[in-house]
Amino acid sequence: MILNRSELEELLQTRLPPGVEGISGVTHDSRAAGPGDAFVAVSGFKRDGAEFAPEAVRRGAVLVVAERELTGLPVVVVRDAREALARLAAAVCGHPSHRIPVYGITGTNGKTTTSYALHAVFSGAGPCGLLSTAEIIVGRERRPALRTTPEAPEVQSALDGMLRAGMERVVMEVSSHGVELKRVAHTRFAGALFTNLSRDHLDLHPTMEHYYRAKRRLLEWAEGPKLSNADDEWGLRLAGEVEGVLTFGRTPRADYRIEGVEDGGAGMRFRLRHPEGVLELESPLLGDYNVSNVAGAAALALAAGIPEETVVRAVREMPQIPGRFERIGCGQDFEVVVDYAHTDVGLAAVLEVARALAGRSGGRVICVFGAAGERDKAKRPKMGAVSTRLADWSVVTTDDAYSEDPGEIARQVAAGAAPGRYEVILDRLEAIRRALRLARRGDVVVVAGKGHERVQHLPEGDVPFHDASAIRALLRQDGEVEVARRSG
Ligand SMILES: CC(=O)N[C@H]1[C@@H](OP(=O)(O)OP(=O)(O)OC[C@H]2O[C@@H](n3ccc(=O)[nH]c3=O)[C@H](O)[C@@H]2O)O[C@H](CO)[C@@H](O)[C@@H]1O[C@H](C)C(=O)N[C@@H](C)C(=O)N[C@H](CCC(=O)O)C(=O)O
Numbered sequence: 001m002i003l004n005r006s007e008l009e010e011l012l013q014t015r016l017p018p019g020v021e022g023i024s025g026v027t028h029d030s031r032a033a034g035p036g037d038a039f040v041a042v043s044g045f046k047r048d049g050a051e052f053a054p055e056a057v058r059r060g061a062v063l064v065v066a067e068r069e070l071t072g073l074p075v076v077v078v079r080d081a082r083e084a085l086a087r088l089a090a091a092v093c094g095h096p097s098h099r100i101p102v103y104g105i106t107g108t109n110g111k112t113t114t115s116y117a118l119h120a121v122f123s124g125a126g127p128c129g130l131l132s133t134a135e136i137i138v139g140r141e142r143r144p145a146l147r148t149t150p151e152a153p154e155v156q157s158a159l160d161g162m163l164r165a166g167m168e169r170v171v172m173e174v175s176s177h178g179v180e181l182k183r184v185a186h187t188r189f190a191g192a193l194f195t196n197l198s199r200d201h202l203d204l205h206p207t208m209e210h211y212y213r214a215k216r217r218l219l220e221w222a223e224g225p226k227l228s229n230a231d232d233e234w235g236l237r238l239a240g241e242v243e244g245v246l247t248f249g250r251t252p253r254a255d256y257r258i259e260g261v262e263d264g265g266a267g268m269r270f271r272l273r274h275p276e277g278v279l280e281l282e283s284p285l286l287g288d289y290n291v292s293n294v295a296g297a298a299a300l301a302l303a304a305g306i307p308e309e310t311v312v313r314a315v316r317e318m319p320q321i322p323g324r325f326e327r328i329g330c331g332q333d334f335e336v337v338v339d340y341a342h343t344d345v346g347l348a349a350v351l352e353v354a355r356a357l358a359g360r361s362g363g364r365v366i367c368v369f370g371a372a373g374e375r376d377k378a379k380r381p382k383m384g385a386v387s388t389r390l391a392d393w394s395v396v397t398t399d400d401a402y403s404e405d406p407g408e409i410a411r412q413v414a415a416g417a418a419p420g421r422y423e424v425i426l427d428r429l430e431a432i433r434r435a436l437r438l439a440r441r442g443d444v445v446v447v448a449g450k451g452h453e454r455v456q457h458l459p460e461g462d463v464p465f466h467d468a469s470a471i472r473a474l475l476r477q478d479g480e481v482e483v484a485r486r487s488g
């Protein structure tokens, strides 16, 4: 869509420099700028976007939107460049969120899982798009995502693409970065859900209170059904502070109440008691925390008018989620699970579920994991302690080391580990190979940390690495060796 001069002046509430007739696109990245675009100079964490304005103009940008005057360029000065970026992006895409209901999912943990569950349920009622940390799904087309919530131009053009592809609803994960950095500003939300809040991202938010308020804003914006987790203290607070918020959870005061949870081995069974009845739900996702995630998604779908039978069927049949307790089966007689858990808390949650699974067949738990470089160092020994406490054998390996020495990170992880219960194999592929070779019938191998990701960031550069593909390749190789041995 083209925004003409008067529309732009109206949107930006200011006069444009002479000679600018209109724009056909908007970007914050000079490298992506093209003829007819507006370039919005955002002040980043590392660089000031204004430095790149001349390059954007060289590439064809006809207007620069900045927070200060830049000589020799067609600049319009605004108070808040990020706000202007979102405003222009929504307008240039024709406000897709006004024409397709968008449901936002926020919280520290469980966003991806809840989003997939809600996407599965909505898909039972009509074509539904998904913007998540793991993937962007439009109908049958799936592509890996780069970020939880991308910048406003990408958000708006993804929504526009979904509308054009005939989607009837969109489910979107909304990170606190997404709210705080105005990546979702000027998006209309038809509904929203809050999963929980725990310590995270305090590099962006000065305090937990700020972090909470960023998440709360999504529910304040939402126009339709709003759900919050009453089992979480922040979720309960939010329900008391934002008008129209309904709650889900195990607590008897929840509007959508989780009851009678049973671990059926292949999945979880529970009842969801709601204002108008009771649903008997069966979900293939293991673990108590996934009962919360699925219940939240089911509650939001019911509140959005999806029929009960559609919810029940979709929950029962929902597919695996890439890198979230993803079970890899290649005919082996033990379980292999890939999970994104990359904190001590996440690792503990996943290993508890793995223990319950292994316990059923008298098997052991073997855990392959590492800690990321250039991130919270305090969690490294804690992860070592958690793994050696909950797994029978741990293989400490390399996660995304970034510029740090993988050997040094592993030493810091090992500093918290119980002696005699682990080994260190820095090469991730070799570490996984070792764990698979150690596994016997009924064991559960957990490969944690990278989940759906397809690149490993190492000091020598980025290398392609995808845990699930590596595991499949190794299992097939070993399976072939095993068959050859037996038949030879
Ligand atoms: C900390 C953070 O959010 N950083 C984001 C930020 O980067 P930055 O401030 O360092 O950017 P910069 O390098 O200083 O550049 C400033 C500006 O100049 C522009 N630029 C830069 C170079 C150039 O050649 N030309 C150019 O125009 C950039 O596009 C940018 O607009 O602005 C960039 C462009 O908009 C983002 O890509 C980048 O996200 C990075 C990749 C990132 O990892 N973000 C993470 C922390 C994030 O957003 N995570 C959340 C939460 C996930 C969760 O829930 O766990 C998410 O939603 O994914």
Ligand SMILES: Nc1ncnc2c1ncn2[C@@H]1O[C@H](COP(=O)(O)OP(=O)(O)OP(=O)(O)O)[C@@H](O)[C@H]1O
Pocket: 107, 108, 109, 110, 111, 112, 113, 114, 133, 148, 195, 196, 289, 290, 292, 293, 324, 325, 339, 340, 341, 345, 346, 347, 349, 350
């Ligand atoms: N409701 C929950 N409560 C606590 N922990 C959870 C919950 N749901 C998931 N987790 C843990 O968090 C991990 C990540 O789950 P998921 O990807 O669904 O969350 P997320 O909020 O999308 O995180 P990210 O944005 O980092 O992907 C899981 O592997 C599990 O260990």
